[in-house]
Amino acid sequence: MGVGLWIRLGILETPVFQQLLDKKKTERTPIIEVIKKQPKEIILSALTRMSEQAPFFIFTAFIFAYAVDTLHMSRNLILTGVILTSCVGFITIPLSGHISDRIGRRRMYQIGAASTGLFGFLYFAMVDTAIPSVVFIAIVLSYIPVSMQYAPEAAFIAEAFTPRLRYSGASLGYQLASVIAGGPAPLIATALLATFHSGFAISIYIAVCAAVGLASAAFMPDHTGKDVSTEYDA
Numbered sequence: 001m002g003v004g005l006w007i008r009l010g011i012l013e014t015p016v017f018q019q020l021l022d023k024k025k026t027e028r029t030p031i032i033e034v035i036k037k038q039p040k041e042i043i044l045s046a047l048t049r050m051s052e053q054a055p056f057f058i059f060t061a062f063i064f065a066y067a068v069d070t071l072h073m074s075r076n077l078i079l080t081g082v083i084l085t086s087c088v089g090f091i092t093i094p095l096s097g098h099i100s101d102r103i104g105r106r107r108m109y110q111i112g113a114a115s116t117g118l119f120g121f122l123y124f125a126m127v128d129t130a131i132p133s134v135v136f137i138a139i140v141l142s143y144i145p146v147s148m149q150y151a152p153e154a155a156f157i158a159e160a161f162t163p164r165l166r167y168s169g170a171s172l173g174y175q176l177a178s179v180i181a182g183g184p185a186p187l188i189a190t191a192l193l194a195t196f197h198s199g200f201a202i203s204i205y206i207a208v209c210a211a212v213g214l215a216s217a218a219f220m221p222d223h224t225g226k227d228v229s230t231e232y233d234a
Contacts, residue, residue, distance in 0.1 A: 016163050016229045025231075030168040034161065037233060038169055041160045044216050045173025046180060048157070051113035051213020052149040053182035055120065055206050059085075059142035062186040062202075063127070066193065071130045081139030088140060089147050096151035105156040106222035110214055112148025117210025119145045124199030149213070159223040162232040181209065 013021070020026050027033045034042065060082050067073045100108035119142070126138035154170075161169035192201040 017167075019229065020164055025164055027164050030165050031172065034165040034169040034172065038161055038165060041220070042169060042173045042176065044220050045157045045160065045170070046176035047216035048109070048213050048220055049153070049174065049177030050181040050216070051116055051210040052146055052153065053177050054185040054188075054209040055116050056143075056146050056150075057182050057185040058189050058202065058206065059123070059139070059146065062189045063139065065186075065190065066199070067127060067135060070193070071127070071135075073130060073132065073135060077132055077136060078139065081136045085140045085143040089143050089150075092144050092147040093151045096148045100152035100155075101224070104222055104224045105152040105159075106217055106220060106224075108152045109149050109156055109217050112145055112150075113210045113214040113217065115145035115148060117207040117214070120203040120206030120210070121200075123206075124203045128199050155224075156217075156220065156222070159228050160221050163229060164231065185209075 012018070063082070064075065064078055067078045068075045096108060096112070123138050123142055126134050129135070157173055158166050158170040160173075188205060189202045192205055193199070195201070
């Protein structure tokens, strides 16, 4: 927390927000205003994140209960795999972000969402073998399709909102996804496993979340390479 605070205090405000401060164009009640003016973008932001949030919590949290309790595998093996897949993100996140600057944030996000939906079936097919090496590889690879969405996500969601409401709008949409996607995902996965006794049912759930994210992203505005400093509703 100390390191994070030290870094944050050393970062200047973005030119767009500093311009709003200089011109005194900030809103006194930005949360109320963004709910009034851009409710669609808030909802779309949350739904778009379903293809990233739900699978992420399944790949990094639910996998412990599934692999250890159901498949009776080593907890240390699973933990090592999850740690290593986080390290993979050090490469895949900047790379996916760079590619999104070239091909567009929406397109990059949708490629990631589609990849996640398909990978869910491969993931549980590999995990269900209960072969340590195969399960380990599945876990390590799991963050790649997720990071393809996570990389452009911040800019993709933030740029959907007009500058003076951007922080509040992006925060509402981003955190709402934790309520409807991230938080419930391990619980839903557990319920599906208890009902169907198969990882295939969870793969279908991941595919449904990916389809929701893919469709929602299609309705999100993409401002890649455009001027994001002017008020959209001016």
